[in-house]
Every structure is written in C-alpha cells, then in structure tokens.
Amino acid sequence: MMPRNYSFLSSASAAQATAHHLKRTFGVTFPWRYKDALPLPRLTHDDLVFPALNDELAHRGPLAKMWAGLITKPLTYQVSQWVGERVLQNNLGSGYFPDGFLKGAYVAVTPALQALSYSPSDPMAWDKPFAKSIFTPEMHERFDREFTKLREMGDTGIELAVNDVHDARIKDIWVLFGPKRVLLANRPDQSRAILKLGTLTASAERSEDASNAMNALKLDLMEGIQVHIDVEYSLDCALTVYQTPSAKPIEDSAAPVDPAPSVEGDGADSVQQTVVKSHPVFHEHTARRELVLRFSSPYFEPSDAISQSGPGGMHERVWDWDWKISDIDYLLEAESRD
DSSP: OOOSOTTSOOSTTHHHHHHHHHHHHHOOOOTTSOSSSSOOOSSOHHHHHOHHHHHHHTTSOHHHHHHIIIIIHHHHHHHHHHHHHHHHHHHHOTTTTTHHHHHHHHHHHHHHHHHTOBOTTSTTGGGSHHHHHHBOHHHHHHHHHHHHHHHHHOSEEEEEEEEEEEEEEEEEEEEEESOHHHHTOSSOOTTEEEEEETTEEEEEEOOSSHHHHHHHHHHHHHHOEEEEEEEEEEEEEEEEEEEOTTSOOOTTOOSOOOOOOOOOSTTOOOEEEEEETTEEEEEEOOEEEEEEEEEEOOOBSSGGGGSEEOGGGOEEOOOOOOOEEEEETTHHHHHHHO
C-alpha cells in the first residue's frame, strides 16, 4: 500500500490522481471530482434526460436517430421544461421563480460546499443540525459513509473553499407527478406504469383500456408532486487534502517540497505541493470550474398541498418549500443507474 503521501504526483492530473489514490486505498470518494481522470460529467445531458429513449435508439437505424436528435428530443425537452416552469410560477409566483430562487441558490452554494469539508479536529460536524438542514436525508447518508471512512483514518482532512461565485443559472427542472410510495420506491410497483416525458415523470395504474388508463393517470397526478431544480454554477474554488500534525511523518518527507509548476490546458488544474510540519499537503490553486447542485422541494401529498387557501378565502402562496440539496455533480443520480 502506498504511503499516505498526497503530493506523490506533480502533473496536470495530480488532482485526479490524488482522488483516485484515496478511492483505491481508503475507499474515500471525492464528490466534487468526476469519475475519470478527465473532467468529464458523470452523465451527459442527453443520457440524463433520455435514458430510455437512447436505449431504444441503440437498436434503431440512422434515420430514427436523426429524427430523434432533430425533432423528438428537443421538442420533448422544451415541453417538459415549460411544464416545470408553469408548476413553479403558478405556485410560487413569477416574482420568486426564477430570480428569487436563483438568489437563494447563489447564497447557498458556499456554505453547502464548506459543509462537505472534513476536519479531524471536528470529526462529528457532519452530524450537526446545519448539515442535516441543507441536505436531503439521502444526500446526508451518502456522504456520511465518506466521512465515516475519514474518521477511521483519523489524521486526514479535506477542505473545499469557494472563493468566488461568478454565475448561477437554471439548468434543468424535474417534476414528479404521483404518489411518493410509487415514484420513490426502492423496488418498482408492478401494478403501476411509470411514464417519462423529458424531465417529467408520472405514474398510473396499469390498464388495458385507454379511457381507464387516462383516469388512472389523472388520479395519480392528484396524489403527489415534487420538484427538483438543477442549478449550474461557475465558481472559483480550491481543494486541500492535508494531514494533521498528530500523524506520523511520512518517510523521506521531512525536507521541503518544491512547488509544482502550473499547468495550463483543457482539464488541467494548477497544482502546488507544500509541507506543513513535515506532513505533505495537496493543494489545488483556486481554479474556475462548473458545478451542478440539485435542489429538491418537499414531496407534497396530495398534490393540492403545493398551494393553500388562506383565511377569508384569500389565496396564499406556499413559501416554506424548504429546498434541500439532493445531489452534487450527478453523483447520486449516476450511482442510482449503476
């Protein structure tokens, strides 16, 4: 097993190699790193939105693929996004979405990524109320597994620092129509059909009769609704992996390590290596990168719980949607498809 020396590679791929070393040796996953050495997305946007259609097209001829690429996919995507926008604006008001929502998302990204840092001096920070208040239970449980591994290592810290957020924009709107017990079940309900249209998902009780199927769909639409919004950021951030002074010095690492040269080019990160009290530190210079966070609303059951009638018959908007972060760079989404 390699010594726990995170400055073992001084090249453009040092950041990725560091992540791979921790994954291979200690089983620690870097959520803000992509799966491969190159900074490619875990899922392409096409596979993200049209997984079933792409599977079907794999067995079709070039004409069908061309038609899907030129007509079916763009039209389906635009319609599904339009529906998502209507759901949000009708229930939250055009004054809140998209501008008000984006202002909140802009503010939320920095503390969210800071919460994904880990300090050996405060190993239980992840279990404090703040982290649980901004992440969904599924997201919290996923990263709790990573922080448990770091706690077992005992001497390794990870710091993710956001220095500047240049832009935040709505990337995709996803809407689930139907009962939670069906759409979020670990195992599919064989009595229900799951219908997908771009970024829209709905359930309906299976029926051979078309009119009965339509009525079943309407009934499920009334049972529940949830909205997810993917926000794409352009930001400056830096990653540091370090060992605390209590760690055993790594052999032959007492001498200072010269900083590694900066590297430029597609997918390259500027990397520097330093030594703090004889303990190697991997430090990635602040670099511009794209990041996607998924914000999820509560699951409203029944669907009309998404809006309420106030006293005196005055219609009130539901503002306490309690948005929570449910994914980062499609980590959980990709793992759910493996």
